[in-house]
Amino acid sequence: MVNQNIKNEMIRNFKRRNIEVSFFTCLKDACEKIQQLIPISKTVGIGNSQTLKDMDISKILSSRGNKVFDKTLAQNKEDSIKLKKKALLSNWYISGTNAVSIEGHIVNIDHSGNRVAAMIYGPDNVIIVIGKNKICNTLDEAIQRAKNISAPLNAKRAGYNPPCIKEKRCVDCKSKERVCFNLVIIEGQHDKNRMKLFVVDEDFGF
Template sequence: MDLEKTIRALQGRGFAVSRFATKEEAADYLAGAIQNTTVGMGGSKTLDTLGVYDRLKEHNEVFWHWREPGIPTLDKALTAQTYLSSANAITEDGQIINIDGRGNRLAAMVYGPGKDIYIVAGVNKIEEDFDKALFRARNTAAVQNMARFAGSQPCQSEKGGGKCYDCRSKDRGCNGLLVLWGKMFDMQKIEVVLIEEELGL
């Protein structure tokens, strides 16, 4: 994993990049940078571990379905001025990859004139190229994420679980793939917050 190369590549694509040694430093930065606005958050173990929901609630109106489940929360998160997510994988040439079941995270990251997007990720999400990043997104992030859901997904079966089968289960949570190649038109910014720790799925 080449962190310096990844940062240069992300910046070359028009993403802002900030880098922190620890999750505590990253959480302090986000709490200071995001003030007096509306904030939506995507489902993310990384964001949960950072504890940013409680920090951001002190100075913002925050919508996160992991705290307040339901479609109204998802709708408000989608149209919030600032949106936070993690990434399932990031390539060393700066592509940001996410898989989603409902699409709330993907939608929030592709459209939003004037929006600020923060993508918060540990360096364990960085992969050498697109094929390895997609493999990671499917066989690590998606498989582990599916453990949170009831159902008949083969990746969760006792026999042969632990890898993605590109299944057709009615309970599959892998219904869409987003690859960000750059900041969408009219967004204020997409900032990748890289943390030099292993975080998330």
């Protein structure tokens, strides 16, 4: 359970960076909040995330009428490219991330970078959903988490075999199996209403 002092510190630190933090006891509550916030008439892009898969958010939003662009539902590579591009200009974007710091950083490690591109610019509103396992004390710890925990687990999930899977840490490989080409730190937002961080009080994703 995330203790109240950490919650308060995160709320304060992220607010200074124009990012609103909300805490939820379970994924279902976070899912309901997302449905309340996003009008049915708006388009929604989805970033690849195990947490969002667990939430089943693409299906929930599509079935109530939102136009959803989720590349993980693509039928083939061409379709995937189209969905990724459409998601970049959607009204809302929902994503996970790999680590956040209590200091207020959001740290992402990505393969092609479509997820971080949409988080940074394009969609008018962004919601980032994480489990409490993604909370780190400092920026440095968040970067270490992204490289040494998230990247190897995501590589394995996607069927790649870079050396970090065996080594259980990043060795900055130049392997053909390399999965991470973009290490992106979001330090804040210019528009204070654009980005929201939803923290669920359970462990989810990598």
